[in-house]
Amino acid sequence: MTIRLPGTDVVTIGLGGAGGIAVLPLTESGIDVVGLEAGRWMSPSDFAPDELRNNYRGWPQSVQKANREVPVHRANEQSPEFARDSLHPMMNAVGGTTLHYYARSYRLHPWDFSVVSETARRYGGDRIPEGSTVEDWPLTYADLEPFYDRLEYELGVGGFAGNINGNIDTRGNIFEGPRTRDYPMPPLRSTKFTEMMSDAARRLGYNPFPSPAAINSQTHNNRPACQYHGFCNRGGCHLEAKNSTAVTTIPKAEATGNLKIVTQSHVTKIHVDAEGRASGVEYLRDGETYIQPAEVVLLAGYTYENTRLLLLSNSDAYPSGLSNNHGQVGRHYMTHAQRGGVLGLFPHRLNRWYGLPAQGSGIDEWADDNFDHKDYDFIGGAHFWVSQDSRPILASRMNTFGRAPRWGSQWKEFIMENADRWVGAHLQKTTLPYEDNYLDLHPTITDPLGFPVCRITAEYKDNEKKLARFTQEKMEQWFREAGAIDTFRMPLGPMGPSTHAYGGTRMGNDPDTNVVNRWGFSHEVPNLGILGASVMGTSGARNPTLTVQALAWRTAQHLVENWRNIAI
Amino acid sequence: MASFLSRREMLKRAAAAGMTSAVPAKALAQVLPERTRDQFENLSSVESKILEAIVSRLIPTDENGPGALEAGAANYIDKGLANALSKSHTAYSSGLAALDAYAHQLTGRGFVVLEHSEQDSLLEDLEQNLAVGFDPDSATFFNLVLRHTIEGTFSDPAYGGNQDFIGWEMIGYPGIRLGVTVEQQQMDHFPQMNRVSAHDLPMFDVNISEESGNDD
Ligand SMILES: Cc1cc2nc3c(=O)[nH]c(=O)nc-3n(C[C@H](O)[C@H](O)[C@H](O)COP(=O)(O)OP(=O)(O)OC[C@H]3O[C@@H](n4cnc5c(N)ncnc54)[C@H](O)[C@@H]3O)c2cc1C
Numbered sequence: 001m002t003i004r005l006p007g008t009d010v011v012t013i014g015l016g017g018a019g020g021i022a023v024l025p026l027t028e029s030g031i032d033v034v035g036l037e038a039g040r041w042m043s044p045s046d047f048a049p050d051e052l053r054n055n056y057r058g059w060p061q062s063v064q065k066a067n068r069e070v071p072v073h074r075a076n077e078q079s080p081e082f083a084r085d086s087l088h089p090m091m092n093a094v095g096g097t098t099l100h101y102y103a104r105s106y107r108l109h110p111w112d113f114s115v116v117s118e119t120a121r122r123y124g125g126d127r128i129p130e131g132s133t134v135e136d137w138p139l140t141y142a143d144l145e146p147f148y149d150r151l152e153y154e155l156g157v158g159g160f161a162g163n164i165n166g167n168i169d170t171r172g173n174i175f176e177g178p179r180t181r182d183y184p185m186p187p188l189r190s191t192k193f194t195e196m197m198s199d200a201a202r203r204l205g206y207n208p209f210p211s212p213a214a215i216n217s218q219t220h221n222n223r224p225a226c227q228y229h230g231f232c233n234r235g236g237c238h239l240e241a242k243n244s245t246a247v248t249t250i251p252k253a254e255a256t257g258n259l260k261i262v263t264q265s266h267v268t269k270i271h272v273d274a275e276g277r278a279s280g281v282e283y284l285r286d287g288e289t290y291i292q293p294a295e296v297v298l299l300a301g302y303t304y305e306n307t308r309l310l311l312l313s314n315s316d317a318y319p320s321g322l323s324n325n326h327g328q329v330g331r332h333y334m335t336h337a338q339r340g341g342v343l344g345l346f347p348h349r350l351n352r353w354y355g356l357p358a359q360g361s362g363i364d365e366w367a368d369d370n371f372d373h374k375d376y377d378f379i380g381g382a383h384f385w386v387s388q389d390s391r392p393i394l395a396s397r398m399n400t401f402g403r404a405p406r407w408g409s410q411w412k413e414f415i416m417e418n419a420d421r422w423v424g425a426h427l428q429k430t431t432l433p434y435e436d437n438y439l440d441l442h443p444t445i446t447d448p449l450g451f452p453v454c455r456i457t458a459e460y461k462d463n464e465k466k467l468a469r470f471t472q473e474k475m476e477q478w479f480r481e482a483g484a485i486d487t488f489r490m491p492l493g494p495m496g497p498s499t500h501a502y503g504g505t506r507m508g509n510d511p512d513t514n515v516v517n518r519w520g521f522s523h524e525v526p527n528l529g530i531l532g533a534s535v536m537g538t539s540g541a542r543n544p545t546l547t548v549q550a551l552a553w554r555t556a557q558h559l560v561e562n563w564r565n566i567a568i
Numbered sequence: 569m570a571s572f573l574s575r576r577e578m579l580k581r582a583a584a585a586g587m588t589s590a591v592p593a594k595a596l597a598q599v600l601p602e603r604t605r606d607q608f609e610n611l612s613s614v615e616s617k618i619l620e621a622i623v624s625r626l627i628p629t630d631e632n633g634p635g636a637l638e639a640g641a642a643n644y645i646d647k648g649l650a651n652a653l654s655k656s657h658t659a660y661s662s663g664l665a666a667l668d669a670y671a672h673q674l675t676g677r678g679f680v681v682l683e684h685s686e687q688d689s690l691l692e693d694l695e696q697n698l699a700v701g702f703d704p705d706s707a708t709f710f711n712l713v714l715r716h717t718i719e720g721t722f723s724d725p726a727y728g729g730n731q732d733f734i735g736w737e738m739i740g741y742p743g744i745r746l747g748v749t750v751e752q753q754q755m756d757h758f759p760q761m762n763r764v765s766a767h768d769l770p771m772f773d774v775n776i777s778e779e780s781g782n783d784d
């Protein structure tokens with residue numbers, strides 16, 4: 001039996017990094033919101049410093065949704081499918097993946113908003129790779145700046161500003177877009193290892209800087225400072241020093257009295273009325289089916305689920321999926337090419353056992369369009385990052401740099417000496433959207449409820465491969481300068497399920513090539529808003545979430561300001 | 569099965585490392601008892617002996633100290649088969665039998681009674697996917713056991729492996745600390761091994777036998 005609930009102003013699907021932000025401006029303005037979340041609340045006592053559980057067993061104590069609907073990946077329409085990953089590290093809980101993410105909280109570079117026009121301006125028109133569907137965003141960095149600023153203070157982001165109203169400060173990222181004021185708190189502290197890397201970067205002429213992080217470097221909003229305990233990597237924070245939406249915007253929205261959170265609610269469909277407007281959502285809870293009618297629906301289930309739910313919500317008005325009458329749902333899919341890093345081996349211990357992935361040293365000299373690409377045959381670049389973050393299983397599973405076998409006494413001797421002498425650098429690389437990289441529904445494989453899982457059809461193209469090689473070489477130089485005795489280039493690997501997945505419901509002015517308009521509302525379904533990196537048209541070269549959150553706030557604010565037009 | 573280090577040897581080592589005074593009584597107690605063979609719950613007696621023989625070769629006990637056997641990696645796997653590793657139960661039963669059959673086929677004897685060098689060469693065959701009789705193939709089984717042996721040696725002792733913190737001591741991991749000072753993040757100044765498990769800390773609720781997660 002289906003239970004039809006009383007209506008509400010807004011229903012959100014997912015209360016994670018994106019949905020957990022949008023609820024605040026809405027509820028603060030008096031709009032009633034029902035937040036449907038597949039997961040449960042988690043609390044500090046769930047967050048034991050346990051590497052096995054955090055990093056290898058897929059958070060068994062959380063609701064297992066992402067792990068049970070891992071997308072299936074094939075490189076292209078002709079190629080066979082890869083073996084399916086057994087887990088996907090997104091979290092299903094109130095706060096979503098911001099509970100256990102690394103919390104590196106970057107603003108996107110201004111270039112990433114205007115890749116097409118900036119590339120044409122600087123190098124001429126023919127530098128966009130063939131087959132790429134990249135467009136300029138319908139907004140600029142300056143349009144988003146007030147929202148970044150708001151979020152940095154609302155959540156608590158620590159960092160050194162590199163550019164306040166054009167004044168450059170070399171303690172921060174000198175390449176960042178101008179900001180109107182400083183961060184609300186300083187960055188996480190440096191360590192001997194991160195200083196060693198920063199010193200080497202300076203000798204190479206680079207300007208190293210610490211990552212901004214949504215982690216308290218000092219007491220902030222009555223929550224304590226980080227204690228650098230070493231289990232931040234896919235670990236929740238037992239001190240609530242990590243500024244997930246579960247400890248920031250969501251409780252604040254709840255305190256308005258206008259947010260009703262319904263946990264363990266798995267949304268399976270968005271309904272439409274006779275005019276093709278969204279009328280509410282259908283969800284499963286405890287074996288019952290419910291319908292939650294709403295004036296406005298906000299979809300915020302992360303990239304794969306955003307595309308999947310739209311495609312599963314077909315109707316007479318939208319025969320091939322909701323908001324998909326232009327065939328754009330699932331298109332313009334990107335990741336971050338997060339693999340393809342570089343490992344460095346040092347002749348001495350680094351003492352990286354305690355710390356966190358947001359504590360480190362980064363450079364931006366080879367990111368975005370910060371260097372002249374005139375003589376290179378690719379566009380874009382990578383942000384380079386090394387961090388103070390290691391744990392025993394990770395360390396003992398180290399690559400042996402061809403110096404030892406994988407097991408036995410020689411291996412043991414090797415790891416006894418080297419487990420704390422190596423580090424992996426993250427190179428987050430520009431990935432462009434292409435005609436033939438897309439998401440759709442898998443024709444046969446389903447989740448345990450019987451709904452098709454998402455299928456990824458995507459492969460890295462020449463531009464991504466070239467810039468991977470180029471940036472890996474630069475990273476090797478940085479490691480060598482810091483004293484590394486060996487380096488290893490990790491393969492780029494296939495473009496499979498990612499924690500930095502973009503596109504599928506791209507934002508743009510043209511409904512023929514984009515699912516949502518410049519405010520994040522569907523071109524076809526005016527009272528359906530979409531939140532998350534699924535709306536981003538470029539990947540940028542840095543972690544996505546602060547941008548996702550700035551966009552979510554902006555979409556929510558637009559809804560508040562245009563309630564009558566959108567909700568009717 | 570004899571413990572790698574005698575009780576006296578342990579005490580001597582602890583004293584030499586200045587540990588006797590620095591280590592709290594509770595942790596010291598964990599160092600001391602003679603190791604008795606783990607009680608296996610999910611693998612049969614024959615299976616568990618073959619598995620112990622394998623893990624002993626993957627991370628051997630040698631002049632550099634104790635290995636996966638003393639760390640209880642086989643016990644970790646056995647306990648896990650009831651919950652998080654349950655999907656691998658058949659793979660273990662059939663793989664361990666296949667290894668023993670392969671040993672008989674090549675040497676006329678069972679895997680556990682072979683010389684270390686013979687065991688190593690059979691395991692190399694598995695690793696290189698040359699051994700026959702495995703489902704789906706020998707490299708898959710080898711990689712499964714290697715991965716779980718590493719987990720069982722280096723994961724938190726609460727899961728039945730890394731007993732006496734043997735794995736953490738092997739690679740110099742200094743133990744769980746909830747608060748870490750500036751000094752403890754320097755390169756010229758290494759934190760003391762504190763022999764603390766996450767599950768010694770009362771603030772955390774941990775159900776290590778949760779069934780929903782898996783690692784296969
Ligand atoms: C290990 C890890 C480290 C990361 N580190 C960083 C970092 O340092 N910096 C950074 O910027 N980004 C990082 N990310 C990425 C970051 O987590 C995501 O960008 C961010 O969480 C995205 O927000 P979201 O709301 O789209 O998805 P999520 O935060 O995953 O939230 C989606 C929510 O929707 C719920 N949901 C999904 N489907 C349904 C449904 N059908 N019905 C009801 N509820 C549903 C889910 O349960 C979940 O709570 C990291 C990710 C991982 C996995």
Ligand code: SF4
Nearest residue numbers: 226227228229232237
């Ligand atoms: S490293 Fe800091 S922010 Fe991360 S979980 Fe530990 S105490 Fe919390």
